[in-house]
Amino acid sequence: MDNITHYPxxxxxLSFITMWLSAWFGRFFLKKQHKLDDEARKDFDVILAATLTLLGLIIGFSFSMAIGRYDQRKNYEEAEANAIGTEYVRADLLPAVDAEKIRVLLRNxxxxxxxxxxTHYDRLLQQEINxxxxxxxxxxxxxxxxPASAQPTPVVALAVSGMNDxxxxxxxxxxxxxxxxxxxxWSLMTAIAICCNVLVGYGLRDATEKAKLLPILPLVVSIAFMLIADIDAPRHGIxxxxxxxxxxxAESLRAH
Incomplete structure (x- = not known):
């Protein structure tokens, strides 16, 4: 079974529901147990700011990790195209019969x-492709x-090296x-995000208008999580x- 993070x-x-419930838990449960007075709120604001800063840093690092993996996949796709194209040309170094056979195989x-x-969602097709x-x-x-065994020359070795690539x-x-x-x-990032939402809910003042702001942080964090998961997932998402x-x-080879 695929990991949940494979589906942005x-x-x-799920992250929005979890964060939203965490914020409401902090507001309606913890606040009933212990209300913040003015003196305690100053210390609480420092803790909240530090926790939110830590969450922002971790989300930023995770986003950077996802971008790095995405760029790596793009670079390897380009490297594959270069390797196949180079070997297609190097096939001319082999005897004509072998060269034509290799070209047909390379096109396939x-x-x-x-x-x-x-292929993104069809698992059976992915297995067939593999x-x-x-x-x-x-x-x-x-x-x-x-041909390399029949004629072990430096020229033929170039074709062998290209196929290895x-x-x-x-x-x-x-x-x-x-x-x-x-x-x-992901687990650590989620745990810190839950902690932040609990603290935000706990520290929210009692005004009804301010309570309407409660879903904002869960929504923002959830969108950030989705973006990270989307970039990190090679077969799902946008x-x-x-x-x-x-x-x-492929178009170039077919044209020839």
């Missing part, structure tokens, strides 16, 4: 890599291994898709990696 909209809904492999990035990709990788390596780049991309913000980091380099390469 679910993160938005490229189609699978585009599908890998474009299986087909693994099969094509085996065929590609076999196709370049045969093609296979490695796929592994790097897959690892980047698996690299997510740790669940422990902000996804578009395989524009792979698509451009």
């Amino acid at each position: 909209l679910l993160v938005l809904v 492999y490229l189609d699978q890599r585009v599908l890998f990035y474009r 299986v087909r990709t693994a099969q094509l990788q085996t065929e590609l390596w076999s196709a370049v291994q045969a 093609v296979l490695n780049s796929q592994g790097y991309s897959q690892a980047a898709f698996w690299n997510r913000i740790p669940t422990e980091a 902000i996804l990696v578009n395989p524009q380099n792979l698509i451009s390469l």
Whole structure:
């Protein structure tokens, strides 16, 4: 089962409900147990400000982590396109029959890599793509291994090296898709956010008009959580990696 943080909209809904209930808990339960007097409020305001500052820093760090992972996925997509394009050209260094076979396999492999990035919610299709990709990788390596064994020259070695880059780049991309913000980091961030909302609810003055401001912090924090989850999730949400380099390469190869 996927982690809840893999679904940004679910993160938005659940976090808002949790934060809102936390704020109301602080306002209606804790406040009945112990009301703040003017002297205690000064110390309380310092604690509240420090806690909110800490929450802001942690959200900022988490956002930075998510952006870093998103950029990494984009960079590896570009690296994959470059590796496949380079190997397609280096196929000319091999005998004509082997070169044509490798080009056909690379075009099929490229189609699978585009599908890998474009398939988001269909788990069965994702599994089929992974299986087909693994099969094509085996065929590609076999196709370049045969002429390399027959003619172990430095020129042929360039084609072998290029194929190695093609296979490695796929592994790097897959690892980047698996690299997510740790669940422990989400748990700590949520705990601090809950604490902040409890304190805000507890410190809110009794005026009815001011009570209407209570949902604002839960909403803002929930939106921040959703944005982090959206950027961090490679297959769900709105902000996804578009395989524009792979698509451009596929169109270029088909044109030739």
